[in-house]
Amino acid sequence: MSKRDGKSRHMINVDLTSMIDVVFQLIIFFMFTSQFGELRRTEIDLPRQPGDESAVRLEPAMIIDLTNEGLYLVESTSASLAEIERLAAIGVANQVPEDPFDVLIRPDRNASAIHLDRLLLRLSNTGVQRWKLATVDEGGGA
Amino acid sequence: MSTKRSSKQRRKSAQLGALPLTSMIDVVFLLLIFFLVTANFSKQEHKLPATLQTEGGGVRSSDLQPQILQIRLQNSNPIFVMGEVVVDNRDSLEAFLSGLPKEPGVAIRSEPDVPISAIAVALQAARNAGFQKRSYVPSDSQ
Numbered sequence: 660m661s662k663r664d665g666k667s668r669h670m671i672n673v674d675l676t677s678m679i680d681v682v683f684q685l686i687i688f689f690m691f692t693s694q695f696g697e698l699r700r701t702e703i704d705l706p707r708q709p710g711d712e713s714a715v716r717l718e719p720a721m722i723i724d725l726t727n728e729g730l731y732l733v734e735s736t737s738a739s740l741a742e743i744e745r746l747a748a749i750g751v752a753n754q755v756p757e758d759p760f761d762v763l764i765r766p767d768r769n770a771s772a773i774h775l776d777r778l779l780l781r782l783s784n785t786g787v788q789r790w791k792l793a794t795v796d797e798g799g800g801a
Numbered sequence: 802m803s804t805k806r807s808s809k810q811r812r813k814s815a816q817l818g819a820l821p822l823t824s825m826i827d828v829v830f831l832l833l834i835f836f837l838v839t840a841n842f843s844k845q846e847h848k849l850p851a852t853l854q855t856e857g858g859g860v861r862s863s864d865l866q867p868q869i870l871q872i873r874l875q876n877s878n879p880i881f882v883m884g885e886v887v888v889d890n891r892d893s894l895e896a897f898l899s900g901l902p903k904e905p906g907v908a909i910r911s912e913p914d915v916p917i918s919a920i921a922v923a924l925q926a927a928r929n930a931g932f933q934k935r936s937y938v939p940s941d942s943q
Contacts, residue, residue, distance in 0.1 A: 676824045683828040687835055706921030710847025711928050725917070763848065766917040772872070773913035775920065776939035783853050783939070790937075791848040794921055 701726070701735050706768040708794040719763035719791060720750050727767040729774040740781045748785040761789040849924045854908060854936040867936065868901055870894075870927070872911035872919050879919035881926075891922045898930035906934025913940065 701724045723743060724732035731738050733746065747762065754760040762782060766775060782790065854867075871882040880887055881894045888894045898907065909923045920937065927935045 676821050680824050680828065683831070687831060690835065705846065706918040708847070708849065708921045708925040710849050710925070712847070765846075768916060768918035768921070770917050771913060772911040772915040772917060772920060775917055776911075776913065776941075779853055779937065779939040780941060788853050789850065790853055791850045792917075792921055792924060794847045794849055794925075796845070796847055 701732050701765075703765050703767050704769065705765060705793050705795045707796070709796045710794045720754075720760045721747060721762045723762060723764050723778065725764060725766040725770055725774055725778065727770050729770060731774075731778060740777060743778065744781045744785055747782050747787055751786045759789060760787060761791065762787055763791045763793055765793040849921060849928065850935075851909075851924055852934070852936040854938050867906040867908040867934065869938075870898075870907055870909045870923055872909065872915045872923055874912060874914055879915050879922070881919075881923060891926050894923065894926040895929050898926055898932065901930070903931055903933065906936065907932045908936050908938050910938040910940060 703724055703726065721733070723738075724735070726732065731740065731743060733743060738746075747760070750760040764775065764778065779790065868883060873880050873882055875889075878889060880889045883897070886897055888897055901907075907927045909920065909927070911920055911923075924935060924937070
């Protein structure tokens with residue numbers, strides 16, 4: 660009798676420590692990977708302005724990086740103006756009135772305006788009307 | 802002998818009652834480190850929204866003519882020109898724009914060599930001056 664009792668007590672005592680370790684490691688893994696989407700941003704020296712805090716903070720439909728050399732990057736991949744125009748055209752075609760297609764441009768602060776103009780002309784051709792310029796606030800004026 | 806058994810039993814029951822917190826603490830510290838690290842991964846970005854306006858398109862004839870702010874380079878430094886007024890920094894530009902009527906909006910255009918940081922300065926000044934309608938006119942100099 661006492662032997663059976665000891666056996667069942669021994670069986671109940673399941674060691675969960677390793678299980679908890681693994682579960683938490685998985686949580687950490689997923690937390691890391693879910694951040695990667697946002698972290699996949701090219702390092703760019705953005706214009707230093709405080710921006711518009713009243714602007715609705717919705718995720719833009721398309722993010723285009725513009726490097727100092729005039730390279731355009733979409734999702735950290737180099738893209739030609741024709742490719743960007745094609746992607747924007749798809750976005751505009753699928754936009755709904757409540758959520759119009761908008762573009763966030765992340766330019767290098769020292770890039771020439773001509774690169775921005777070329778990009779905006781292409782976007783304008785596809786019917787994009789709203790765009791935003793990404794900035795960082797470092798308390799600097801002009 | 803009996804004393805020995807009872808102390809063994811006591812030790813065993815004490816062992817069963819104690820929660821193994823070591824692994825939990827390990828995991829909690831891992832999470833803490835995770836949040837400490839990720840909180841500093843990227844700089845907070847801000848946005849300057851603007852509409853897109855191309856020459857000869859996008860504006861109805863019934864719209865009021867927007868005030869045009871030109872950005873040029875003078876001795877490699879950007880200057881902001883509106884009519885006969887010329888300013889070279891954001892504070893002065895903001896003060897000047899504050900005195901203008903807001904209904905027609907402001908259209909910004911720049912020379913091709915102007916750095917994009919100057920466009921951001923103009924957009925920021927227009928926003929701070931209270932202009933709801935801010936548009937950028939890309940120049941067609943391909």
